[in-house]
Amino acid sequence: MEDPDGYFGEAVAATYDESTADRSTPEAVDPVVDVLERLAGGGRALELGVGTGRIALPLARRGVPVHSIDLSRAMVARMRAKPGGDTVGVTIGDFATTRVPGTFSVVYLVFNTITNLTTQDAQVDCFRNAADHLEPGGCFVIEVSVPDLRRLPEGQSVVPFHVSPTRWAFDHYDVATQAMSSVYVEVVDGRGECRSFPFRYVWPAELDLMARIAGLRLRHRWEDWTGRPFTSDSRQHVSVWEKPAD
Incomplete structure (x- = not known):
């Protein structure tokens, strides 16, 4: 639901x-x-x-x-x-x-x-x-x-903005549609959790x-x-x- x-x-x-x-x-x-x-x-x-x-x-x-x-x-x-x-x-x-x-x-x-x-x-x-x-x-x-498309090398669609031993976060861009998503991966009590939020730049x-x-x-x-x-x-x-x- x-x-x-x-x-x-x-x-x-x-x-x-x-x-x-x-x-x-x-x-x-x-x-x-x-x-x-x-x-x-x-x-x-x-x-x-x-x-x-x-x-x-x-x-x-x-x-x-x-x-x-x-x-x-x-x-x-x-x-x-x-x-x-x-x-x-x-x-x-x-x-x-x-x-x-x-x-x-x-x-x-x-x-x-x-x-x-x-x-x-x-x-x-x-x-x-x-x-x-x-x-x-x-x-x-x-x-x-x-x-922030200047940070995208040719052929790349992902820009990381946080990296640590237990947490990673990155933005994913689709330049054809201007769709993007922010993705958060975190290790909690030894288990990985992932959340994603959609946006349109x-x-x-x-x-x-x-x-x-x-x-x-x-x-x-x-x-x-x-x-x-x-x-x-x-x-x-x-x-x-x-x-x-x-």
């Missing part, structure tokens, strides 16, 4: 905060919240894929009303158990298509969450859904890695076209949340598209 939480059920939720601890420090979180608070401008924020609340909770503590859409009840339960977890509204559903009441000043997706949508159609639907939730002049923000120019289809236009593109310029050597980008005020 298919897990109603998708690939982010209890087994992942139980260790998610530990595995992303480096992204949960004040040094990592504060610049993100600074940008989102500024873009909200006193209005409401909608997070697509809230997870365990790494960004939503500190943003709400700044006084920004935050609502969210997430498929994983297990991840949301972890957020609810944290201080202030009841201040963030949650709608359970697919964030590519699920609607919630009202409009928002800013809609955002962080930490490569757009790639959890594994087809181009779903990613286009996500842009349309974000645009439908935005008030005129509002912004849609995405943080996502640049596809996406290029900055492709995202800009999705934005145009949804009636949005690019306002900013930075290398990171501090506003460093995006260059050909950037490994990720933070992009901000706006809904025309007219």
Whole structure:
């Protein structure tokens, strides 16, 4: 039977905060919240894929009303158990298509969450859904890695990103379809365990076209949340598209 939480059920939720601890420090979180608070401008924020609340909770503590859409009840339960977890509204559903009441000043997706949508159609639907939730002049923000195909020698489709005596992790790319998967192999009590998570990598120019289809236009593109310029050597980008005020 298919897990109603998708690939982010209890087994992942139980260790998610530990595995992303480096992204949960004040040094990592504060610049993100600074940008989102500024873009909200006193209005409401909608997070697509809230997870365990790494960004939503500190943003709400700044006084920004935050609502969210997430498929994983297990991840949301972890957020609810944290201080202030009841201040963030949650709608359970697919964030590519699920609607919630009202409009928002800013809609955002962080930490490569757009790639959890594994087809181009779903990613286009996500842009349309974000645009439908935005008030005129509002912004849609995405943080996502640049596809790391430079690291693929000819004929190779696998890039390792963690190797240790008991744990191996690698990304597998299909450049014909832009499908990829992150595969984790771990030895626990002498037995091997393997988990795989599917993604669809996406290029900055492709995202800009999705934005145009949804009636949005690019306002900013930075290398990171501090506003460093995006260059050909950037490994990720933070992009901000706006809904025309007219």
